[in-house]
Amino acid sequence: xxxxxxxxxxxxxxxxxxxxxxxxxxxxxxxxxxxxxxxxxxxxxxxxxxxxxxxxxxxxxxxxxxxxxxxxxxxxxxxxxxxxxxxxxxxxxxxxxxxxxxxxxxxxxxxxxxxxxxxxxxxxxxxxxxxxxxxxxxxxxxxxxxxxxxxxxxxxxxxxxxxxxxxxxxxxxxxxxxxxxxxxxxxxxxxxxxxxxxxxxxxxxxxxxxxxxxxxxxxxxxxxxxxxxxxxxxxxxxxxxxxxxxxxxxxxxxxxxxxxxxxxxxxxxxxxxxxxxxx
Amino acid sequence: xxxxxxxxxxxxxxxxxxxxxxxxxxxxxxxxxxxxxxxxxxxxxxxxxxxxxxxxxxxxxxxxxxxxxxxxxxxxxxxxxxxxxxxxxxxxxxxxxxxxxxxxxxxxxxxxxxxxxxxxxxxxxxxxxxxxxxxxxxxxxxxxxxxxxxxxxxxxxxxxxxxxxxxxxxxxxxxxxxxxxxxxxxxxxxxxxxxxxxxxxxxxxxxxxxxxxxxxxxxxxxxxxxxxxxxxxxxxxxxxxxxxxxxxxxxxxxxxxxxxxxxxxxxxxxxxxxxxxxx
Numbered sequence: 001x002x003x004x005x006x007x008x009x010x011x012x013x014x015x016x017x018x019x020x021x022x023x024x025x026x027x028x029x030x031x032x033x034x035x036x037x038x039x040x041x042x043x044x045x046x047x048x049x050x051x052x053x054x055x056x057x058x059x060x061x062x063x064x065x066x067x068x069x070x071x072x073x074x075x076x077x078x079x080x081x082x083x084x085x086x087x088x089x090x091x092x093x094x095x096x097x098x099x100x101x102x103x104x105x106x107x108x109x110x111x112x113x114x115x116x117x118x119x120x121x122x123x124x125x126x127x128x129x130x131x132x133x134x135x136x137x138x139x140x141x142x143x144x145x146x147x148x149x150x151x152x153x154x155x156x157x158x159x160x161x162x163x164x165x166x167x168x169x170x171x172x173x174x175x176x177x178x179x180x181x182x183x184x185x186x187x188x189x190x191x192x193x194x195x196x197x198x199x200x201x202x203x204x205x206x207x208x209x210x211x212x213x214x215x216x217x218x219x220x221x222x223x224x225x226x227x228x229x230x231x232x233x234x235x236x237x238x239x240x241x242x243x244x245x246x247x248x249x250x251x252x253x254x255x256x257x258x259x260x261x262x263x264x265x266x267x268x269x270x271x272x273x274x275x276x277x278x279x
Numbered sequence: 280x281x282x283x284x285x286x287x288x289x290x291x292x293x294x295x296x297x298x299x300x301x302x303x304x305x306x307x308x309x310x311x312x313x314x315x316x317x318x319x320x321x322x323x324x325x326x327x328x329x330x331x332x333x334x335x336x337x338x339x340x341x342x343x344x345x346x347x348x349x350x351x352x353x354x355x356x357x358x359x360x361x362x363x364x365x366x367x368x369x370x371x372x373x374x375x376x377x378x379x380x381x382x383x384x385x386x387x388x389x390x391x392x393x394x395x396x397x398x399x400x401x402x403x404x405x406x407x408x409x410x411x412x413x414x415x416x417x418x419x420x421x422x423x424x425x426x427x428x429x430x431x432x433x434x435x436x437x438x439x440x441x442x443x444x445x446x447x448x449x450x451x452x453x454x455x456x457x458x459x460x461x462x463x464x465x466x467x468x469x470x471x472x473x474x475x476x477x478x479x480x481x482x483x484x485x486x487x488x489x490x491x492x493x494x495x496x497x498x499x500x501x502x503x504x505x506x507x508x509x510x511x512x513x514x515x516x517x518x519x520x521x522x523x524x525x526x527x528x529x530x531x532x533x534x535x536x537x538x539x540x541x542x543x544x545x546x547x548x549x550x551x552x553x554x555x556x557x558x
Contacts, residue, residue, distance in 0.1 A: 011446075019300075021298075102390065102527075104389045104391065104442060105388045105438060105442035105443055106386070106387050106389065107443070108385050109384045110384070112383065134442075134444045137444040140446060159383060159384060163382050163383060163384035163413075164386070164412055165286060165413045165417045167416055
């Protein structure tokens with residue numbers, strides 16, 4: 001497995017692969033890898049001849065009050081996990097390799113990115129779109145795998161790819177949970193033991209909503225109420241519990257089309273997200 | 280020569296070329312081709328195995344009061360000219376092929392695009408960047424050729440390519456003039472005979488500035504004054520006459536680095552631009 005820290009080095013590698021007619025998959029990550037990331041890499045492995053994992057804590061998708069500085073990092077362990085899962089190369093640049101001092105070009109998605117997390121993190125999806133397009137271009141990837149844990153991100157990226165005719169296939173991979181239901185996230189590391197217990201309210205609320213939906217409930221407020229009954233007593237604050245049309249990420253009152261039930265809430269100082277596809 | 284009107288059709292063509300290991304050049308145009316465009320295609324021809332010319336009057340780079348509707352079009356003649364110059368394919372989509380009804384992703388360059396024409400045409404370069412990135416992605420081009428007539432555009436596109444790591448080479452081609460000095464432009468068609476005579480003041484002013492520069496003048500205001508002495512009596516209004524550093528497109532007082540002397544002015548209702556590189 002190769003570790004590349006410069007655009008020149010990874011480009012040399014992927015260009016040779018492309019010339020040999022090989023299909024390249026990229027899995028963009030911010031590192032501190034967990035089983036959710038590894039599941040993306042296994043899916044990438046099945047869909048390409050070569051797999052590149054990018055590990056880059058992208059500063060431009062963090063707001064000024066967010067957790068950029070304390071975001072967990074462990075490259076040694078990440079390298080070992082990538083090796084085990086059959087990744088061919090890691091691209092791990094420093095921020096200066098990605099953003100020139102006079103960097104001035106941004107990709108903005110102005111519709112799907114405006115609700116849910118976009119309403120609370122105003123520059124987040126601009127940073128995500130910009131860095132993902134850069135990573136697609138740097139790795140010359142034919143396919144990219146994104147997890148449904150970040151459902152809005154996956155939908156925004158799919159929209160960007162469609163709108164800009166980016167020659168890449170996007171695969172959405174299932175959300176991965178701990179045995180007790182907690183959605184895997186690098187940010188779970190922030191949770192103290194007592195907070196981790198309270199954090200289970202997110203998945204418990206989603207399961208309750210899923211049960212209601214399976215029993216025929218189509219009223220969005222009723223589904224949200226099922227979440228809130230679990231979440232309100234457990235969370236320190238709630239950014240949103242929303243039922244959105246997946247095509248537009250606008251709120252719907254009745255689930256009469258593919259929908260997303262999404263949560264963002266604070267447990268202590270840790271902002272957690274979780275979601276459910278309603279089909 | 281192929282004429283493709285859909286993304287699917289041109290992608291099929293260029294994908295086959297790529298698989299055969301051929302190098303592809305793209306020349307993005309809005310059609311109504313003149314010798315300036317043809318010079319770009321000849322340069323493209325010399326730098327690639329296959330040349331695609333795109334002909335698309337891109338609505339998103341025109342402001343609400345600009346000349347989108349009356350912009351001249353003549354596909355038959357354009358096809359003939361492309362054929363003569365050895366173009367392999369024309370991509371000529373309708374706007375709906377490029378912009379879905381819920382299109383929502385934009386590329387913005389926030390520095391070089393803010394001065395000169397960007398100050399007078401606020402959405403122009405957003406439209407240019409977005410459509411050029413789309414055209415690069417659609418044609419899978421290895422190289423793109425832009426004329427220096429639109430000097431700011433070429434510099435903005437180069438910045439976009441750098442910032443977003445777009446795997447394409449940008450070639451800047453020389454500005455082409457009529458024998459009497461008028462810079463070639465599709466918009467010259469708008470000029471009545473009397474206006475065309477007055478329009479010569481742009482190139483005459485630049486020649487006067489060039490003569491001063493060649494004689495050692497490095498004061499930006501003195502160079503601008505040389506232009507204005509010709510332009511002020513001839514133009515109906517002047518958007519700008521500016522001396523800018525080419526690296527930043529910010530004004531400089533002394534030409535002590537690669538610079539751009541650029542003009543935008545109205546002759547009648549026609550907005551004309553012209554420029555000079557000062558090296």
